[in-house]
Amino acid sequence: MHSKVAVVGVGQTTFTRSCGISIRELCFEAFREAIDDARNLSTEDIDGLIICSAPEYDKQRSPAGLIAEYLGLNPKPTFLAEAICASSSVGARIAWSFIRSGLHKIVAVIGFQKMSELTSAESQERMLRGGDIMWESPFGSMMPAYYAMFARAHMNEYGTTEEQLAKIKVKSGMYSMMNPKAMYQKETTVEKIMNSKIVASPLKVFDCCANADGASCIILASEEVAEKISDTPVWITGLGLASAPLSLASRKTVSSLSCAVEARKQAYKMAGLKARDVDVAEVHDCFTIAEIMAYEDLGFCKRGEGGKLIDNEETYIGGKIPVNVDGGLLSKGHPVGATGGSQIRTIVQQLRGEAGKTQVADAETGLVHNIGGIGLYGSIMIFSR
Numbered sequence: 001m002h003s004k005v006a007v008v009g010v011g012q013t014t015f016t017r018s019c020g021i022s023i024r025e026l027c028f029e030a031f032r033e034a035i036d037d038a039r040n041l042s043t044e045d046i047d048g049l050i051i052c053s054a055p056e057y058d059k060q061r062s063p064a065g066l067i068a069e070y071l072g073l074n075p076k077p078t079f080l081a082e083a084i085c086a087s088s089s090v091g092a093r094i095a096w097s098f099i100r101s102g103l104h105k106i107v108a109v110i111g112f113q114k115m116s117e118l119t120s121a122e123s124q125e126r127m128l129r130g131g132d133i134m135w136e137s138p139f140g141s142m143m144p145a146y147y148a149m150f151a152r153a154h155m156n157e158y159g160t161t162e163e164q165l166a167k168i169k170v171k172s173g174m175y176s177m178m179n180p181k182a183m184y185q186k187e188t189t190v191e192k193i194m195n196s197k198i199v200a201s202p203l204k205v206f207d208c209c210a211n212a213d214g215a216s217c218i219i220l221a222s223e224e225v226a227e228k229i230s231d232t233p234v235w236i237t238g239l240g241l242a243s244a245p246l247s248l249a250s251r252k253t254v255s256s257l258s259c260a261v262e263a264r265k266q267a268y269k270m271a272g273l274k275a276r277d278v279d280v281a282e283v284h285d286c287f288t289i290a291e292i293m294a295y296e297d298l299g300f301c302k303r304g305e306g307g308k309l310i311d312n313e314e315t316y317i318g319g320k321i322p323v324n325v326d327g328g329l330l331s332k333g334h335p336v337g338a339t340g341g342s343q344i345r346t347i348v349q350q351l352r353g354e355a356g357k358t359q360v361a362d363a364e365t366g367l368v369h370n371i372g373g374i375g376l377y378g379s380i381m382i383f384s385r
Contacts, residue, residue, distance in 0.1 A: 005096045006226035006233035007383070008106075009038030009219035010345040015183040015333035018116040019213035023063060024070035026215045027051075027110050030338075031071055034108070034217035041106070041219065041229045043071065048104040049078045050095055052087035052111035053337035056126045059117055067110065077104075082337075084130070085286065086372035087111055088216060089340030089379040095220045096236055105222045106229075111342075112215035113335035123211060130373050132247045144208055144287070146374045148200035149248070151289040153255040155202070158304035162202050165288040166193035167310045169206045169330055172285065176327025178357040181342075183212050183333035207288040212333030216341030218348070232352045237365075238271030238382030240264055244375050251375075259378030260297040260369060267367075267380040268299075275299030278382075279363040280350045281321060282343035284371040285328040294369050295323070298380075317360055325350075325358040340370040340379065351385040 011033030013019070019026055035041055049071070051064035060066055068078040081091040088111025095107035115123065128137045131146065154160045170190060176182040193206040226233040240263030245251055251258065268274060275298060283294035292306035300321045301309045314320040326332055326346045329339060347366035349355045368381045 004223040008230040009034040011217040015212040015214035030215040030217040048107040050091040052091035084372035086370045087337045089370035111338040113337045115211040144200040147287040160307040164307035166190040168288040172330040176331030182327040209329040209334040212335040214335035216338040238267035240266030240380035257375035263378040263380040271382040280360040281367040283369040
């Protein structure tokens with residue numbers, strides 16, 4: 001069994017409202033960038049492919065087969081991984097397992113979603129099915145409604161304010177201006193956010209991420225070949241994955257995501273680290289409250305103090321723990337299957353010192369927190385240079 005697995009190449013398309021190309025072309029763009037990024041790697045060297053997508057958004061049945069053919073990877077083994085919004089980080093975990101087992105040496109993980117193929121009505125219908133279709137979905141419990149419940153619970157328990165939620169989006173907008181791959185590259189203010197249209201109280205338009213088209217690609221390799229492929233391999237040092245009940249009625253709390261807490265424990269233990277050792281993090285900010293809960297679930301602050309962390313700008317570059325300095329889902333966009341891979345790409349670039357204007361000085365350890373659905377799946381990955 002190999003001792004270590006590295007990320008040797010990363011790629012991502014620009015996230016956009018409507019890409020105007022097919023899913024095969026979308027995935028090719030991310031794949032080509034990752035191959036070029038790896039420097040000493042060709043398509044022929046890849047001996048496994050994992051495609052990551054939320055199938056309910058795909059008009060193409062079995063997209064993995066289509067994409068493998070278009071990328072010229074037949075007859076290499078091809079798989080489809082699905083964990084809703086956490087699909088591509090779970091795909092990365094599967095690739096890590098394949099390599100550690102010795103079955104494969106180099107595996108490409110491509111996450112994608114072309115959400116513009118659906119009408120708003122079709123998209124909302126699929127989101128409704130993200131909850132329990134017998135006891136919750138029929139009552140209109142869409143994603144904003146669920147996270148609005150999380151926000152209300154957090155406010156009631158800890159005194160978190162709507163202004164603190166707005167400050168999450170302000171940070172997101174500021175850093176998205178420095179990310180050419182982000183869908184929204186526009187700064188905003190607390191006042192503008194507070195005065196925006198209510199979606200599900202207390203969440204307003206700017207508290208919610210937007211659907212997008214996009215693809216990401218990460219290439220993983222075994223230790224024996226990683227340093228031949230890349231001058232700057234980034235090692236996967238910790239993994240955590242957990243689940244929670246689909247029904248909110250079965251959960252002990254709705255002011256925290258238990259799947260993230262459990263996955264965090266696993267990942268920190270495997271990496272031999274504590275929260276204070278993380279230099280930069282990407283967290284799943286599908287809604288502004290989600291980022292505040294992530295601060296607490298990951299141990300970056302005490303329970304109930306997530307609002308204070310953003311008040312004091314401790315999650316900005318130069319603060320205690322920089323978070324989502326690429327704009328996050330709130331401003332970068334959220335093409336469901338591509339999101340985890342995009343988060344990994346950001347952390348890899350940070351640890352290589354290639355993040356440009358958003359570089360965190362001397363970053364050696366990075367964390368990716370990727371959540372599927374309404375806190376159904378929680379994936380944590382820790383990386384080290």
